[in-house]
Each structure stands twice: as structure tokens, then as C-alpha cells.
Ligand code: BES
């Protein structure tokens with residue numbers, strides 16, 4: 001027997017709502033429409049708001065005076081499923097194996113989002129009412145940096161006014177361990193294109209007399225770090241807020257992070273900024289990453305060519321109090337300073353999201369922790385995450401609401417990778433979590 005709500009989750013998962021892909025624009029919209037209809041069946045008023053990109057869904061129960069207002073945020077878009085040949089079963093056909101649902105979006109974020117919807121469904125079936133004024137905000141552009149959501153918040157402050165924002169789109173440190181995430185890294189993206197000759201050239205005829213764009217792009221990539229992994233962009237660390245003593249101590253009790261990360265990643269060794277543990281590096285220190293590098297000949301065998309251009313795609317993960325715009329400006333200046341004027345450099349600044357940090361010991365943080373304890377029992381892990389949810393700091397800036405992050409993603413959920421999966425057990429736990437959370441926040 002499938003648990004209540006599972007069929008709905010499987011239906012939601014079948015929409016290939018890949019926000020970055022124009023080929024999936026209609027699928028992404030169909031996904032939003034399905035959710036709108038699903039929320040309407042709960043007796044909520046649910047409206048789709050058009051944006052230049054994918055629609056934003058806002059749903060509400062009847063708001064009554066004197067009640068707390070909780071805004072529940074989630075995203076219905078997903079990352080691309082490629083490389084498709086590495087999926088054991090089709091990426092958009094949810095398949096259950098050993099108690100886990102395998103599908104793109106199973107964890108990030110449709111499984112976690114539907115656990116909330118199922119929690120609401122069960123509370124409404126039992127009590128015909130919710131203990132809070134509820135506003136649901138589901139967007140379809142989180143995986144591309146939420147470009148249209150901040151302007152939407154600014155334009156709809158009254159519609160979205162709330163006391164607290166709740167999100168399940170982060171991790172659990174281990175199966176069955178209630179995990180409270182009180183901080184996220186921010187993000188800033190940049191793409192650099194190195195242009196050399198106006199046409200591809202024979203590398204024997206011209207090699208040695210002109211600069212090779214691939215070599216110059218590699219030089220850019222190599223200029224980002226010292227040999228030990230510190231970022232070399234001048235000013236990069238200026239505004240970094242140091243870790244607090246209590247969190248360094250708390251994170252040491254979470255088990256052997258080194259061994260776990262080696263096992264999860266299959267890397268031969270750990271590598272990173274000296275002076276910090278593996279968790280501190282991932283959760284509370286900023287980074288520069290090369291997400292892509294290319295140019296020249298990529299096909300089979302060899303080809304003696306000097307490609308006319310090459311590119312690198314970079315992203316920076318940021319921590320409080322770094323400012324994404326300031327970091328991008330510093331990065332651009334640094335990259336430009338690396339290359340002699342033998343090639344030209346086009347730099348395109350991409351999307352950004354602020355880092356986020358709240359106090360997990362606040363009254364509200366404690367209420368959220370009680371909901372986790374009721375759901376999972378045992379000790380609650382207090383962590384930060386290395387991933388980004390670009391809109392979260394805007395909830396604080398625009399709506400003046402804190403955001404406890406109560407995630408259900410397991411360390412081996414394979415989010416963004418082939419064979420993404422979500423345990424049915426976590427779907428059931430998430431359903432309970434939603435119910436306890438609304439009670440505690442009320
Ligand atoms: N759910 C993730 C964020 C996340 C991942 C939080 C892991 C905690 C742990 C979210 O959907 C995501 O992937 N965000 C992107 C945002 C980016 C594309 C702007 C990210 O972090 O890369």
C-alpha cells in the first residue's frame with residue numbers, strides 16, 4: 001500500500017520542469033498548473049502570477065486576525081537530467097527501488113514540497129482548518145537563480161506579508177536525524193570568454209607566433225587559487241565573518257565528516273583551505289569553482305588546431321558578510337589582470353544570491369527545533385549548508401521574516417546528478433514535520 005499522497009508526488013515528478021531549458025517551457029508551466037489545481041482541491045485560493053520567466057504560484061487559506069502567518073516556500077523547477085545514459089531508470093519516470101523514489105526532482109525539491117502539501121492535506125482532513133494563516137509561495141526558477149522572485153516580493157509585500165518563512169530544501173546529516181539549517185552560502189556566477197585569432201588556425205603553421213585562447217583560459221582558471229586552495233582574488237576574504245566557537249564545537253560532534261565526504265564523492269583525497277575542517281570549508285568558508293572550461297578540439301582523436309576562442313564558467317560560493325556584486329567586480333578585475341593584451345577577454349556577469357544566517361537559538365528557531373524533535377526524536381543537528389537558495393536573504397530584507405530551513409535531503413540523494421532519489425520514509429516524515437511545524441509556529 002502506498003502512503004497517502006505518494007501518487008500525487010509521482011504525478012508531479014513526471015513533469016520535466018527543467019527551468020533552464022527553453023524546450024521545457026511548456027512542461028514547466030504545466031507543472032505549475034497541476035500544483036495550482038492540487039492546492040485548489042485543499043480549499044485554498046491559488047493564483048498563478050506570470051513573470052518574464054516561469055510562473056509564481058501563491059496560495060492562501062482564509063487569513064484570520066490574531067493568527068501567526070507562515071509562508072511556505074518551495075520550487076517546482078528542477079535541474080537538467082543530463083547525462084541521461086547514467087540513469088538506471090528514465091529521469092522523468094519515477095521508479096521505486098528499495099524504498100526510494102528515483103527521479104529528477106525527487107529530493108530537490110518536489111519530494112520535500114509535496115511532503116508539505118500532504119501535511120496540509122492531512123491536517124485539513126482532521127481539523128477542517130490550519131492552526132496558522134498560511135501563504136504558499138512556489139516558484140519555477142530557483143535552479144536558475146530566482147531572477148524574477150525578488151522583484152515579485154518587492155511588488156507584493158502585502159500579499160506575502162508573514163511572520164516566518166518555512167522551507168524544506170536542504171539536507172539531513174544522516175537518515176532519521178532531524179536537521180536544522182541556520183545558514184546558507186550565497187552565490188555569484190561569471191563566464192569569461194577568451195578570444196584570439198578571428199578563425200581557427202593550423203597549429204603547425206601558426207603555432208608559436210600567436211597566443212592560444214585555450215592556454216589563456218587555463219591560465220585564468222589556474223590564477224584563482226594558491227597551491228593549497230586559498231582564493232587569490234585580492235579582497236576576496238575581506239568581509240568574511242569568522243565562524244563562531246559554538247558552531248565549530250557543535251559540528252565536531254556530527255561524526256567523521258572526512259570519511260563521509262570521501263565515501264560520498266569517491267575522491268582520492270580531501271583538498272581545501274588550510275586551517276578549516278572539511279565541514280567548515282563546505283558550510284562556512286567562501287570558494288571559487290570552475291564549473292566548466294572549454295575550447296579547441298573536443299572530438300575523437302587528435303586535431304592540430306588553435307581554436308579561435310575558449311571559455312571558463314565560474315561560480316563563487318559566498319558567506320556572510322560578502323556582497324555578491326562586490327565579489328564579481330573583484331573577480332573581473334583579477335581575471336583581466338591575468339592576461340597580457342595578446343587575446344581579448346569578454347566577461348559576462350551572471351546571477352547572484354546573498355548568503356544567509358539566522359540565530360537557531362531564537363524563540364522561533366526553538367519552535368522549529370521542537371517540530372523536528374517531535375518528528376524524528378533524538379538530538380537535532382544544527383548546521384549550515386554549502387548550497388544556496390538565492391531568495392532566502394530577500395525574505396529577511398523585504399518581508400522582514402526569518403527562515404528556518406528544515407530539510408529532508410539525505411547526503412546520498414544525488415541532487416543535480418543522475419539517479420537523484422528520495423526515501424518514501426522521508427516523505428512520510430516530512431508530512432508529519434509540516435503538521436508539527438505549523439502547530440509549533442502557531
Ligand atoms: N536545494 C538546493 C540548495 C541546497 C543544496 C541547499 C544542498 C542545501 C544543500 C537548491 O535547489 C539549489 O540547488 N540551489 C542552487 C542555486 C543556484 C543554481 C543559484 C545551488 O545551490 O547551486
Ligand code: ZN
Pocket residue numbers: 079108143415416
Ligand atoms: Zn537544486
